[in-house]
Amino acid sequence: MAQERFASHLRTWLAPVGVILLVGGLLAAAVALSSAAPIPLGQHSPRPWYVLAMLIPLYAILLLVCVYLLRHYWFTLNRLHGTQRHPYLDIDTADWPEVTVLVPAHDEEPVIAAILSALLEVDYPPGRLHILPIDDRSRDRTGEIIDGFAARHPGIVVPFHRKKGEPGKAAALRDAMKLVTTDIALVFDADYMPGHGLIKQLVAPFFDPEVGAVMGRVVPHNVGQNLLTRLLDLERTGGYQVDQQARMNLKLVPQYGGTVGGVRCRALESVGGWRVDTLAEDTDATFRLLRGGWKTVYQNRSECYEQVPSTWPQRMRQVRRWARGHNEALWAHAGHLLVGPRTCFREKLDGWLLLNVYVMSPVLLLGWLLAMTLWYLGETRPGLIVILLVTSYSALGNFAIFFEVSAASYLDGSRARVRLLPLIMLGFLVGLFAISHETLLQILLPRRPGARVRWHKTEHPHTINHEGDE
């Protein structure tokens, strides 16, 4: 009993104590390394103003990077050892409500049949599941395949052919929502493969009247295709298995990711519905629901399988789209979030940090530029540079530190794959430049209010085998 009680205390306190120790360690390292810095030749005079003008922002950037590092460290310890929240996991028998599954599909001929077949086989009471595939201005056989399913399953598969209108998933969802008559709408991308019990798992949280959105775990199924897919699998693992679940555990802000999840239509309507002038309608919806007092729930047990981008240009476009959309959400919500009456302090803090993750890339680049300039000026502080290197790599490897990714792989039981961890640096490098480029473009060439968004769809060139891929 005593041992169990002690272990329970450990679970509660390990994460905060670990973070405090890490902060202490970083400070000690900074002091030690700075004191051991080589003295540049002939430099003993007081620092000129321009050096101070660079040192101050550099320290500020370092502080920000450390905040993100500690956040991820806390998340990881919590996920590894803390009490896990899965409050809706055991709901299995219930009076299941009617639900509509939306599948936006733009030129998805290779994959659309697989998801529709999988959806028709899920465990959900007959007559209560409506499948609404959206043929969004497709130029291939997507519409034809959808019609074939509708003909074979009348009343269950109800196609929506969207022949014109604004581009983008958000616009397609907004138009399709007019056909939704149920209070709960789930959204899947066309390349996703839902498991047999997924719909019930995703609907269960909506029995809680406070829940406005639900998000499940995305697991890549084309992992073995090449190095990029393996690296993306590591990133996804860290992001969902640790990051999202820890935010769920700590009652922070789990993010609705726009797919493998769903929304309560009434909640979404009450905060303005799908916005079509953004490239990240999911992040936007997360924050509007949060500000409206609705909770977003993450279900780690609800897995769905997707194709991750398999070429670097695809990945680059995807990251740039996310960065632009996320930054738009930052401009739209950061201020309101901090003063909003319906969010508690920890939600404000975590939400604010979440909104700023993409801005950190150009900030980090600026930090490196400042560090380099100061080094040329003889302001040698190896302690600073070491910490900047370590923390920037670890905190921003696609926003999941290497500890987070390795802990996630450890929990997943993926042993060999985690050996690729140092190569995440490659993805980090591409992401860093892609995000910085996009953010700078946004600052220099802001989109006019109301202007149409340019939507770059992620290609899914590989046909999914209905039988074997899941």
Add this chain to the structure above:
Amino acid sequence: MAMPRHLLLDAELPWADAAARREVLRMRQRGWGGGDIPAHRALRVSPVRPGKLVPAALLAIALLAAYLLLLGPVSHLWAGMLEFWRSAVDLPGRVSMVRYDFYGLLQFDVPSLSFGSGLPGSELWWGGLVFTLLLGLGSFAVPLTWLPLRYLLRLVAFFQAGAQLFFGLWPWAFPYDGSGYVHGMLIADLMLIALIPVLLGSTYFVLDFSLWRKALLALLTMLHMLVLVPLQYAVHAYVIHHLSLLFMPLMFFVFGLTVNVLVFISFYAWGVSWWHPLRVEDVRWARRQNGNGNGNGNGNDDGNGGSRGSAARPSLPVPSGGGLS
């Protein structure tokens, strides 16, 4: 008898009676055929056992203390290696020791490799510029499928371009010399190696690996760095001596501490990929339920072993997780 922590979902079981909770949890994990249902990967947590955590913390402290006590021999090892390579590559100069006092708490020597390092001449500067342009423009010829390589080349070109600019405009203002640079980096790496037990202690030792694996990973990483660092900076000295200070910034920013950090992460990733009991914990537990002893056979018993009197029909559940790999 305690149960594996990763099978508990305390938040869902609010009863105060621990015995009742344990019984409910036991029933909950019991399968239709009497075997045990393994925890899905989504629900797993790493067990927290004071019996493992305390020795791991002590191990980190002991490794750090041992390293600090051995700083003298380490410095002499480095001095010997630097001297060997200096004479092997015919680098003019000598290796000496400089004594440091760390706030009166610790005194240690650090090798100092003195060698000639001058400012770049006109030919070298133009050569450097061609090298930079080749890297920068050459990166555009790299196919898009190798996109990270493009960025790596541009990053190298960027740092070298900075050096070209500086040495083109203010060569007299460059504040470092080769010997001081190498000496400073050796100090930084001495400190970095001291951080290894601390970093592993806060990220690796908290995982459910056996104590000897934790010690092995820390020792391997530290030993690797101890051998790598003098070799690394002997190369830096060679490059700076022959190609002038023009290439020192590139050495520092790209091939300096960045390499050491990546080496650490590589060892860490390798260590995480080692065998750990978490995946097979369910199976072990099932075996214990069925009266087959602790079932792990590796000496890593967590103290949760033992068998239940009401042993069910033997069955061996397959651990879940990993799924698609």
